[in-house]
Amino acid sequence: MPNWSEVLVEIQGQAALGTSHAQRAADIVRKKYLETLHGYTGRNVIAYYSGFLSKPGLATSEINDEDKNGFMMAVHKMDKPKGLDLILHTPGGSIASTQSIVNYLHKIFGRDIRAIIPQIAMSAGTMMACACKEIWMGKHSNLGPIDPHFRGIPAYGVVKEFRRAVREVKRDQDKIKIWQQIIGQYRPTFLSQCENAIKWSNTFVEQELAAGMFGDMPDRAEAKAKAKRIAKTLANYSENKSHEKHLHAEDCKKIGLVIKQIEQDGDAQLQDLILTVHHCYMHAFMNTPAIKIIENQSGAALIKLHAAAA
Secondary structure (H helix, E strand, C coil): CCCHHHHHHHHHHHHCCCHHHHHHHHHHHHHHHHHHHHHHHCCEEEEEEECCCCCCCCHHHCECCCHHHHHHHHHCCCCHHHCEEEEEEECCECHHHHHHHHHHHHHHHCCCEEEEECCEECCHHHHHHHCCCEEEECCCCEECCCCCEECCEEHHHHHHHHHHHHHHHHHCHHHHHHHHHHHCCCCCCHHHHHHHHHHHHHHHHHHHHHHHHCCCCCCHHHHHHHHHHHHHHHCCHHHHCCCCCCECHHHHHHCCCCEEEHHHHCCHHHHHHHHHHHHHHHHHHHHCCEEEEEEECCCCEEEEECCCCC
16 A cells, blocks of 8 residues: 555656546545455444644644534445444543543444544544444554643643642732732633533543453443543543543553554555545645545545635
């Protein structure tokens, strides 16, 4: 299968065929390899790709409710019993939207969903991956912590800081003035929102892991306990240090997730196909106004364009 440079040459070759091909060159090549991947695995494929690396800082590149339309379009006319391979490349986004999309996909495919991470699926993208029966990662692939954020502020950090303030003021009343300057910036109910978001994200991941990835474990109590340990580890703000921490396949295996390594558990052709598809999407984001693409193996696609370039 073509590598990064060879994919670019193929796109350029399509563009050289004429004006109509030039406008659709990246689409033609990308759809070709997505269909080839489907033919090789025999499973339905939905690629959910964000252009956040090429076009950083755009809120619409994150997971949101609008994405449900793309998934509905992609699922239409699929042979549902073939299951689903969900290719994820996203910085994360709304917990509510993620939960809604996951719920919808489970209604269509049951628990026969595999997550494929060609490069990176962070935050709510990791949550989405945890809702699958197994996660396929390469040596270069990463998941990330699931601790929720409000406008870039870590919810765990807020709660931890507030508890620290309470402890310090109890020991030394003179510190009230210092902490008033910090805590006074919190808007009403902000602390409660942070606590609720933490519970929400942890509970969602726990439930999805217990029902899906560990759904076949005969000891249901152990399945739930294992799911809880994993969710707690993924959400451990103190241990992870940063929401941007990159968790590699070996890290994810260590905490207990069902990880399939593309290079070892797959074969050379599957590895090449996944990487070729990934290169196609990266070229699309680098060379077109696209900021998000939701696409299936039949070529049906919802492509979100950057408003400034649309």
